[in-house]
Amino acid sequence: DAGITQSPRHKVTETGTPVTLRCHQTENHRYMYWYRQDPGHGLRLIHYSYGVKDTDKGEVSDGYSVSRSKTEDFLLTLESATSSQTSVYFCAISESRGGAEAFFGQGTRLTVV
Amino acid sequence: QQQVKQSPQSLIVQKGGISIINCAYENTAFDYFPWYQQFPGKGPALLIAIRPDVSEKKEGRFTISFNKSAKQFSLHIMDSQPGDSATYFCAAGEYGNKLVFGAGTILRVKS
Numbered sequence: 001d002a003g004i005t006q007s008p009r010h011k012v013t014e015t016g017t018p019v020t021l022r023c024h025q026t027e028n029h030r031y032m033y034w035y036r037q038d039p040g041h042g043l044r045l046i047h048y049s050y051g052v053k054d055t056d057k058g059e060v061s062d063g064y065s066v067s068r069s070k071t072e073d074f075l076l077t078l079e080s081a082t083s084s085q086t087s088v089y090f091c092a093i094s095e096s097r098g099g100a101e102a103f104f105g106q107g108t109r110l111t112v113v
Numbered sequence: 114q115q116q117v118k119q120s121p122q123s124l125i126v127q128k129g130g131i132s133i134i135n136c137a138y139e140n141t142a143f144d145y146f147p148w149y150q151q152f153p154g155k156g157p158a159l160l161i162a163i164r165p166d167v168s169e170k171k172e173g174r175f176t177i178s179f180n181k182s183a184k185q186f187s188l189h190i191m192d193s194q195p196g197d198s199a200t201y202f203c204a205a206g207e208y209g210n211k212l213v214f215g216a217g218t219i220l221r222v223k224s
Contacts, residue, residue, distance in 0.1 A: 004156075042119070042202055042214035043157065058211065090156050098210045100145055104156030 003027045004105040006091050012111045019078040021108050023091030025071075032074040033092040033099055034058075034066060037107070043090065049074055050097065081112040116140055117205050119215025126222050132190040134218045136203035139184065145208040146179065148188050151200045151217075160201075161188075164208070193222045 003026035013019050023032065030051055035043040035058075045058030047066040055066050063085060065077045078085055088109050094102040118137045126132045136146075147162035163170045163177040163186065170177045176189040186205075190197055198221050206212040 040216050042117075042216045043204075044214070045211055048211070092156075096209070098145075098206060098208065099212045100147070100162070100206075100208055101159060102212075104149075104158065106154070106156050 004091060004093055004103060006089075006105040006108050008108060009106065010109045012113060013081050015082060015112055016080050019081050019110065021076045021089055021091075021110070023074045023076070023105060025074075025093045027093055027103070028071060029093040029095050029103075030071070031094045031097060031099070032068065033094070033102065034064075034074065034076045035090045035092065035104075036060065036087040037090060038087050045099075046076065046089075048099075078110075081110075083112050086110060086112045116213045117203060117215045119203050119218060121218060122216070123219040124221070126190075126193045126220065128193065128195060128222055128224045130193050130222075132193045132197065132220055132222070133187060134201050134203070134220070135185065135187045136205070136215050137183075137185045138205045138213075140205070140207075141184070142207050143205040145206050145212075146177065146186050147204050147212070148175075148177065149202040149204065149214075151202065157202055190220075193220075195222045195224045198222050 005024045033048045034046040049055045049068045091105040092102040148160045149157035150160045151157040174191045179186045203215040204212040
């Protein structure tokens with residue numbers, strides 16, 4: 001999967017707890033993205049990064065924050081998990097701004113109970 | 114509001130047949146139209162993409178047809194094989210800007 005590792009791959013957490021998902025890349029790509037995948041909605045962009053300490057919101061950013069302190073790592077944090085955040089989360093990397101020719105990780109399945 | 118509408122939601126095709134998935138977009142500024150293929154438990158993988166300066170692009174058994182005036186594009190899989198069974202996503206965007214994805218089509222090819 002083009003040198004992208006997501007961790008954990010599966011997680012079950014309780015409502016109200018904070019959760020952090022990690023995306024690690026070995027490709028040295030500048031651009032990184034977090035998407036969520038839900039039935040009937042395809043992939044929706046949560047947050048993205050155009051470089052270290054350079055992040056911005058996507059279309060479904062409420063309840064999520066991100067950080068990128070190193071080129072290779074992009075963290076997604078759910079400050080206080082809710083059941084509506086139960087989803088499969090994908091990280092993607094790209095050499096092109098905007099996500100063209102993006103490579104996706106294998107995903108993290110998060111269940112909030 | 115979904116800016117890219119994908120149909121059908123699911124599709125069953127006989128081995129050797131043609132699979133056709135359609136997408137329609139609204140934003141006339143979009144100039145990049147990729148298709149992604151996703152197998153169960155895996156992330157989406159770029160399959161083929163087209164820019165609006167051409168009406169068709171072919172890579173092996175996979176062809177994108179693009180109709181700029183109708184704001185529609187489609188994926189054709191010729192000689193469909195059981196190994197093509199997967200979920201397919203279309204996407205659209207301005208090259209260099211964020212992509213918008215369709216809802217996905219689950220394709221099953223019966224042997």
